[in-house]
Amino acid sequence: MATISTPNYPDSLPLPEVYEGGAGTPLVLIHGFGGNWRMWKPVLPILERHHRVIVPTLPGHSGGVRLRRRATPASIADALAEQLRARGLDQAHVVGQSLGGYMAVEMARRGVARSVLGISPGGAWKTDADQKALLGRIRKSFRLMPYLRPLLSPLLQIRSLRKRVLRDEMEHGDKMSPAEVRGMLHHALNCPIAREFLDEGIAQIEALPADNRVPVRIVWCGNDRVLTFREFGQPFLDRLGLKTHGVLRGCGHNPMYDDPEAVAGAILDFIGSVERETD
Template sequence: MAQTRLNTVRRGSGRPLVLVHGLGSSWATWLPIFDRLAATRDVIAFDLPGFGESDPLAGEVTVATLTDAVEGFLRDEGLEEADVVGSSMGGRLVLEMARRGHTGSVVALDPGGFWSPGQRAVFGATVGASIRLIRLLDGMLPTFTQSRIARSALLFQFSDHPWALDPGLVLTELRSFNRAASIDEALDALVQGPTQPGSLATKGKVAIGWGRQDRVTLPSQASVAMQRFPNARFRGFRSCGHFPHWDQPAQTAAFILSATA
């Protein structure tokens, strides 16, 4: 079966570093740290199947099939041993790659899959409500994202200081949510599917970063993640919500470069 066409952006030179975005996002979610990383690395970011400008998967959308797609993309591009970084759902995908035996370094930022049943139910309800609200506001998003108050209301769940975020970044992110063909299936897979298994020994190095003010994947879940990946390096980010690369870009870029050095 042919590999799904994935929209890709590549900049910089050096050792390859692949970036995997989260639920509803696109490659552009990495813009706050892209150039910092590309100053010393060959950075490859892409839209997951059914997100951004990439074609959807032909079959079922699950954590397993999305991970298969990422691994297929790396094989096609000759990047089987590349270091990989994932955010949120993307963090879960790269940890699944580590569990499967990926040989490159893996960095997961606020990954999903380590919640209790109650936390998972709250995640599904609140993120689902956010998606429905953003769809209702689609035509007004260019105006709303210019307002510090509106940015705070729309992204309170995702950022520790949403009013300070770049309006263009926020508009791109919210529009990505509205245009993601596979967002509903992927959300169902996260809410209804199994939690993330761990690994006592991975072939490549593993590092996990977590925003201490994360309201999506709660900071308490970091201890579960570390129990399942006990050899992982951990970093908590202060004054930081669900997206460390948004709220603490300099610290996040430094963490990624150090963890994959």
């Protein structure tokens, strides 16, 4: 299977890293925990034909602004909202994946989102045991990664190995180039807040206030092995009082490489419906 073909997006940006491209109504994309803006690369060529697309690296992450407080969902959201307002973004469509989905809802709470789409968002769980097991798996990955990365790096030219290494994150990790996989591992390992965030304790997301009229839509990745729908997806819907959700079929937790057309389509369809109802 071929790797995803994308334009030559920059290997580095001025710090803090925020990618921007395209023209039109503003659309903010927010990545998940331990990642950076590059996780959205496969969908950018599609979305930039319709929107001004802004893709920040999350505060506290490798390439992002530094946090001035302890690393919690609230402190990250506060810093992100401040960063977006500083760029003149106070009514953007906001899309987030995993932790980014949690942050997208928090942007609605903080008054900087015109609409919110969450893709397999984190922030809710069925039982404390489910959350404890999830955090345990993530901590284990961060402990092992420094030792495994130098062993894996020279072997990443092998497509089947890339797919196996990334099997928990996506169905088709072989679509990532060796350089992209190395970059993904580098940014995860160099996430300044990783240990503190995992140890601090993550509060479950709260429902938006009754007077908050920001449209919210959730789509779940059909083959998500990180945040399974029963244990994490349905509780998220329940906490926000949502009755329906969409499904990205055949996609793992990070769906942007698995099926960029489907991801971009879900985003554009939702934004289109919001704009038709509000214009």
